[in-house]
Amino acid sequence: MKSDKISEAVVRRLPVYLRFLNDLNKREISTVSSQELGQKLDLNPAQIRKDLAYFGDFGRKGIGYDVPYLIEKIRHILKLDQPINVALVGAGNLGHALSNYNAYLKDTMKITAVFDAYEPKVGQKIHSLTVQPMSELQETVRSQGIRIGIITVPDQEAQNVADLLIEAGIEAILNFAPVILKTPPYVRVHAADFTTDLQSLAYYLQDGKEEEPNEQ
Amino acid sequence: MKSDKISEAVVRRLPVYLRFLNDLNKREISTVSSQELGQKLDLNPAQIRKDLAYFGDFGRKGIGYDVPYLIEKIRHILKLDQPINVALVGAGNLGHALSNYNAYLKDTMKITAVFDAYEPKVGQKIHSLTVQPMSELQETVRSQGIRIGIITVPDQEAQNVADLLIEAGIEAILNFAPVILKTPPYVRVHAADFTTDLQSLAYYLQDGKEEEPNEQ
DNA sequence: TAGATTGTTAATCGATTAACAATC
DNA sequence: TAGATTGTTAATCGATTAACAATC
Structure with a gap:
C-alpha cells in the first residue's frame, strides 16, 4: 500500500473498472486478469495493474484478481462503502x-x-x-x-x-x-x-x- | 498553418474557448489576450496560445486575439460552420x-x-x-x-x-x-x-x- | 515443474509550462 | 520608443507502455 499523489486519470478509471467487475460478479465469474480487463475496457493491461497497485497488492501472481475482493477494495477507495x-x-x-x-x-x-x-x-x-x-x-x-x-x-x-x-x-x-x-x-x-x-x-x-x- | 496530429486534449478545449469567446462577443468585447482567457478558463496562457497556433496564426503580437475572427476560426476548425x-x-x-x-x-x-x-x-x-x-x-x-x-x-x-x-x-x-x-x-x-x-x-x-x- | 500473471522498474511517449525573440 | 503579447523552441513534468523478476 503506497501513497504518492494519485492522478486524476487513475481516479477516473476506477469507476470504469468497478462497473465491469460488478458485471463479472453478476455473471459469477470470480477471477479476472489485467489482460481480460484491458481487452474489455480498451485499456493497456500494464496500466490497469499499475492503477490498482497504487492502492495495494490486490492481485495474485499467476492467478489474477479475485473479483469480489477487488470490488470491495475499489468501493472502499472511492468511498462508495459509506453512505x-x-x-x-x-x-x-x-x-x-x-x-x-x-x-x-x-x-x-x-x-x-x-x-x-x-x-x-x-x-x-x-x-x-x-x-x-x-x-x-x-x-x-x-x-x-x-x-x-x-x-x-x-x-x-x-x-x-x-x-x-x-x-x-x-x-x-x-x-x-x-x-x-x-x-x-x-x-x-x-x-x-x-x-x-x-x-x-x-x-x-x-x-x-x-x-x-x-x-x- | 501547421498540421501535426492534434491531441484530443486540445480538441476538447476548443469548445470551451469558443463558449467564452461567444460570451465576450455578446458583451461587445472585441479583443482578448491569452492571459485573460487563461484567467477566466483556469488554463495556462502558454497552453492557449499553443493550442490556437496549431491551427494558424490567429493572434497579433502586442495586441491579442480579435474575438469575432477567432470565433469564426474555431467554428471552422470544429466544423460548426456547416449544418x-x-x-x-x-x-x-x-x-x-x-x-x-x-x-x-x-x-x-x-x-x-x-x-x-x-x-x-x-x-x-x-x-x-x-x-x-x-x-x-x-x-x-x-x-x-x-x-x-x-x-x-x-x-x-x-x-x-x-x-x-x-x-x-x-x-x-x-x-x-x-x-x-x-x-x-x-x-x-x-x-x-x-x-x-x-x-x-x-x-x-x-x-x-x-x-x-x-x-x- | 511449467505456465500464467502480478507488481514494479525502466523506457517511451506526450502534454504542459517557461522563456524569449519577433513584432504590433 | 516603450509596453504588450504573440508564436515557438526548449525544459519540465507526468502519464503510458514495455519488460521482466517474483511467485502463484
Whole structure:
C-alpha cells in the first residue's frame, strides 16, 4: 500500500473498472486478469495493474484478481462503502433524468434532496423526493449531511447555486451547466457539459462531405 | 498553418474557448489576450496560445486575439460552420432533457430526429420532433444526412443501438449509457456517463467524516 | 515443474509550462 | 520608443507502455 499523489486519470478509471467487475460478479465469474480487463475496457493491461497497485497488492501472481475482493477494495477507495448523500439543484428535465438514476446508483450514493428556485416547481414530487425551495437548501444540506451537489440549472444561475452549495458545506460538485465555476480549491468540481462533448465530436467528422442530404 | 496530429486534449478545449469567446462577443468585447482567457478558463496562457497556433496564426503580437475572427476560426476548425444533423436514440427523461438544448446548440448542430424502441413512445412529440420507431432509423439517417448519434437508451440496448447507427452510416457517437461500446476505428465515441463522473467525485471527499448526519 | 500473471522498474511517449525573440 | 503579447523552441513534468523478476 503506497501513497504518492494519485492522478486524476487513475481516479477516473476506477469507476470504469468497478462497473465491469460488478458485471463479472453478476455473471459469477470470480477471477479476472489485467489482460481480460484491458481487452474489455480498451485499456493497456500494464496500466490497469499499475492503477490498482497504487492502492495495494490486490492481485495474485499467476492467478489474477479475485473479483469480489477487488470490488470491495475499489468501493472502499472511492468511498462508495459509506453512505454519501447528494443534493440535486434544478428540477428541470435534466434534473428529472438524473434522479431516475437513483436506483441505478444503488451503491450508497444517493440523491436525497431536490431544490428549485421556480415557485411552481416547489412541492412537486420526483419519485420519492419533494422539490424544495432554495431557501431550505442550507438547512437540508446540513441536517442530511449532504456532501455532493449536482447543478442542473440554467447557466446564468449556476455560479450562484455553486456559491450557495459551498456555503452550506458541500465538498464536491457535478456541474451540468456550460460555465466554468469559480470555487475554492477544497471543493472538487467535475464538468459534465454535453455541449462541449458534442462540439468536440464534430471535429472528428470526415471532411469534404459538404452537404448532400437529399431531402427525400 | 501547421498540421501535426492534434491531441484530443486540445480538441476538447476548443469548445470551451469558443463558449467564452461567444460570451465576450455578446458583451461587445472585441479583443482578448491569452492571459485573460487563461484567467477566466483556469488554463495556462502558454497552453492557449499553443493550442490556437496549431491551427494558424490567429493572434497579433502586442495586441491579442480579435474575438469575432477567432470565433469564426474555431467554428471552422470544429466544423460548426456547416449544418450537422444529429439523431437522438432513446426518448426517455434524458433524451427529453437533451432535445431541450436544441435551441441552445444554435450553431448549426441540431437534433433532427428522435427514435425509441418502445411502442407507446412512438408518435409522441418532443418539441417540434416526432418520436420515430427504430425501424425508420436507417432510412431517416440517410435521407437527413445525419452524422452524429446520441445514445440515451438503457445499458443493455446501447451496443445494439450503436451497431444500428453505425450501419446507417453515422460517423460519431455521444454515449450516455454506462457501457464501453465496441465500434470500428472510424467511428468516434465520446462517453458521457455521469455515474462515472459522480463516483470519481466521491474519491475526493474528505476522509474521516464517518457519518454524523443528525436526522434532525 | 511449467505456465500464467502480478507488481514494479525502466523506457517511451506526450502534454504542459517557461522563456524569449519577433513584432504590433 | 516603450509596453504588450504573440508564436515557438526548449525544459519540465507526468502519464503510458514495455519488460521482466517474483511467485502463484
